[in-house]
Amino acid sequence: MSSLSLQGLRRTYSATVAVDRVDLDMAQGELVALLGPSGCGKTTTLRMVAGFVLPSAGRVLIGGQDVSRAPPYARDTGMVFQGYALFPHMTVADNVGFGLEMRRVGRAERATRIAEALRLVRLDGLAERRPAQLSGGQQQRVALARALVVNPSVFLLDEPLSNLDARLRAEVRVEIRALQQRLGLTTLFVTHDQEEALTMADRLVVMDRGRVRQTGSPEELYERPDNLFVASFLGRCNIFRGTVERPGRLRAGTAALPCDGGAPGERSALVVRPERVAIVPGEAGEGGLPGRVGLVTYLGGLTDWHIDTPAGPVLVTRPTPAEGDALRRLSPGAPVRLDWTEAAGRLLADDEHTADKHRQGDPR
Amino acid sequence: MNIWDATFWRTLVWRGGVGAVFAVVLLPMVAVVWLSFFNQEIASFPPDGYTWRWYVNAWDQKQFARGFINSLQLAAIATVIGVTAGTAAAVALVRGRFPGRTALSGLLLGPLAVPGVVLGTGLYVFFVQIDNAIDFQIVATLPGLIAAHVLLTIPWTVRLVSASLLGVTASVEEAAANLGARPFTVFRRVTLPMMRAGVVAAALFSFIQSFENLELTLLLVGPGRSTLPVEMLNYLNFRVDPTLAAVAAVQIVLIGALMLITDRFVSLSKVVS
Numbered sequence: 274m275s276s277l278s279l280q281g282l283r284r285t286y287s288a289t290v291a292v293d294r295v296d297l298d299m300a301q302g303e304l305v306a307l308l309g310p311s312g313c314g315k316t317t318t319l320r321m322v323a324g325f326v327l328p329s330a331g332r333v334l335i336g337g338q339d340v341s342r343a344p345p346y347a348r349d350t351g352m353v354f355q356g357y358a359l360f361p362h363m364t365v366a367d368n369v370g371f372g373l374e375m376r377r378v379g380r381a382e383r384a385t386r387i388a389e390a391l392r393l394v395r396l397d398g399l400a401e402r403r404p405a406q407l408s409g410g411q412q413q414r415v416a417l418a419r420a421l422v423v424n425p426s427v428f429l430l431d432e433p434l435s436n437l438d439a440r441l442r443a444e445v446r447v448e449i450r451a452l453q454q455r456l457g458l459t460t461l462f463v464t465h466d467q468e469e470a471l472t473m474a475d476r477l478v479v480m481d482r483g484r485v486r487q488t489g490s491p492e493e494l495y496e497r498p499d500n501l502f503v504a505s506f507l508g509r510c511n512i513f514r515g516t517v518e519r520p521g522r523l524r525a526g527t528a529a530l531p532c533d534g535g536a537p538g539e540r541s542a543l544v545v546r547p548e549r550v551a552i553v554p555g556e557a558g559e560g561g562l563p564g565r566v567g568l569v570t571y572l573g574g575l576t577d578w579h580i581d582t583p584a585g586p587v588l589v590t591r592p593t594p595a596e597g598d599a600l601r602r603l604s605p606g607a608p609v610r611l612d613w614t615e616a617a618g619r620l621l622a623d624d625e626h627t628a629d630k631h632r633q634g635d636p637r
Numbered sequence: 638m639n640i641w642d643a644t645f646w647r648t649l650v651w652r653g654g655v656g657a658v659f660a661v662v663l664l665p666m667v668a669v670v671w672l673s674f675f676n677q678e679i680a681s682f683p684p685d686g687y688t689w690r691w692y693v694n695a696w697d698q699k700q701f702a703r704g705f706i707n708s709l710q711l712a713a714i715a716t717v718i719g720v721t722a723g724t725a726a727a728v729a730l731v732r733g734r735f736p737g738r739t740a741l742s743g744l745l746l747g748p749l750a751v752p753g754v755v756l757g758t759g760l761y762v763f764f765v766q767i768d769n770a771i772d773f774q775i776v777a778t779l780p781g782l783i784a785a786h787v788l789l790t791i792p793w794t795v796r797l798v799s800a801s802l803l804g805v806t807a808s809v810e811e812a813a814a815n816l817g818a819r820p821f822t823v824f825r826r827v828t829l830p831m832m833r834a835g836v837v838a839a840a841l842f843s844f845i846q847s848f849e850n851l852e853l854t855l856l857l858v859g860p861g862r863s864t865l866p867v868e869m870l871n872y873l874n875f876r877v878d879p880t881l882a883a884v885a886a887v888q889i890v891l892i893g894a895l896m897l898i899t900d901r902f903v904s905l906s907k908v909v910s
């Protein structure tokens with residue numbers, strides 16, 4: 274039995290379809306990230322789980338029980354809101370204790386559990402403060418403690434890190450993940466930040482315009498995307514359009530590019546991650562894709578080469594070569610040859626709408 | 638400071654403007670308090686001496702004490718009813734989604750836009766009509782007067798409570814519901830405490846509105862229930878000495894004290910701005 278199960282979930286607002294046909298089964302203790310661009314329906318989905326939005330169709334099951342029509346207070350979910358939504362007129366301790374009070378937990382046990390929860394988020398000593406007297410990061414941890422302390426069946430987080438500065442964000446990310454694993458909480462996490470999703474989640478659900486485009490582990494989604502949207506939303510990629518010549522070769526203009534299979538004559542898009550492209554200086558050599566060096570961007574540990582080829586611009590990312598390496602000395606205009614293995618070239622259906630927008634783009 | 642500098646003049650004009658507004662608001666009050674100590678019976682300038690005797694005289698006029706008690710009772714009852722109903726209305730208007738919401742909101746602020754005499758006359762005619770139709774007396778009864786004063790308190794309450802309710806983000810209420818609170822508990826434990834300042838300010842302004850009202854009361858009051866403003870007008874019919882200034886000065890001090898005490902509990906300036 275799944276801990277949380279969404280079945281054909283749909284929500285419309287007059288003419289707008291905010292969420293459509295969302296299916297998901299979550300195991301106990303799993304952390305799933307809902308990932309997608311702003312407006313794709315992540316928050317609406319989360320709010321349907323919490324009970325603030327009623328589905329137009331489909332079902333929400335928590336621990337096997339259909340709660341689709343149940344009011345929020347009867348659902349046993351613990352939610353961390355985007356703006357934290359702390360009670361400004363209560364102390365930190367009373368904020369954290371509110372859920373326990375609603376569950377009629379006695380005063381003595383309440384005090385113990387509040388103290389325990391505050392220790393868990395490293396806020397012991399601040400119990401008597403008001404939310405307004407805390408920093409953003411501390412408020413965030415109060416919100417976490419308040420939702421955790423009731424030991425909810427499902428833990429829900431809506432972009433919990435978006436109000437924190439970059440340094441704190443990385444820190445809290447690790448902290449939330451550690452807490453979630455320690456307590457074995459079934460967690461649904463909403464974010465538009467792919468890095469956040471990739472580093473924290475057991476599984477990702479990538480959404481686009483209300484629909485799920487692909488569900489899977491971070492590795493599955495990054496290595497074997499089902500469609501161009503997922504490929505270009507997660508990480509950077511090169512996209513080539515053309516016709517399959519024979520299994521393993523895609524004809525794009527004058528170039529024949531390595532790809533993983535394909536049926537001859539098929540119009541397809543080929544996706545290659547920039548770190549899978551090998552770059553060989555010089556004009557000599559057979560096969561692969563000839564080109565000239567454009568912009569070279571030094572990123573410290575990595576270097577980006579923008580190569581102009583007959584099949585269009587190609588981005589190559591590699592560990593920065595050692596001083597004296599032939600690659601290191603490549604300057605704009607130098608001839609090079611690009612190549613990759615057949616397995617590294619993923620053939621996908623050419624769905625027009627996302628492709629060019631994200632081509633080589635960094636969605637962040 | 639350089640008088641050729643534009644900021645100098647801007648600051649001067651700004652300070653002067655603020656000062657002028659304060660003067661316009663405060664001068665009449667200062668004048669009334671000053672006048673209440675003038676020695677001569679018909680106020681004239683300059684005073685030929687100062688005295689306490691108008692305060693003593695006011696104390697001796699038993700109708701002022703009676704009127705004061707009546708006003709106090711009336712204002713207290715009207716405030717309790719008006720603030721309760723007005724708060725409920727504000728919650729419905731701000732949080733509710735129903736047809737005619739904007740129209741209703743305008744309607745509830747209506748009494749502010751209608752001159753007191755017009756409102757009073759309208760109510761008088763209305764009450765008489767009811768009286769004729771169902772043979773139930775409302776004109777010149779205490780319930781009738783209370784109903785009229787509740788009308789005065791509603792617009793203030795709706796405005797002030799709505800304003801403070803807009804400051805309570807829906808997600809805070811949702812957080813409470815998410816933690817297991819039923820709707821009424823959410824209201825009692827979260828919404829109400831968060832808009833407390835607005836409710837207290839509404840009660841204060843409602844009370845003052847009702848307490849000092851003359852026009853409505855004059856038209857609807859019954860015998861033996863005259864409020865302080867009505868008694869003051871009556872007194873004016875046969876005497877024009879500074880006694881009224883003394884009564885007014887006492888009122889100014891009492892209302893000022895009430896505002897200061899309230900401000901200690903909730904910051905009024907924050908709610909009203």
Ligand SMILES: Nc1ncnc2c1ncn2[C@@H]1O[C@H](COP(=O)(O)OP(=O)(O)O)[C@@H](O)[C@H]1O
Nearest residue numbers: 286289290291310311312313314315316317318
């Ligand atoms: N209460 C609402 N009324 C009308 N449209 C809404 C409402 N809530 C969300 N939407 C629409 O539904 C879509 C998905 O919104 P949302 O779930 O907030 O997206 P996300 O959280 O992924 O940014 C958007 O197009 C948004 O405009």
Ligand SMILES: [Mg+2]
Nearest residue numbers: 312315316317
């Ligand atoms: Mg959102």
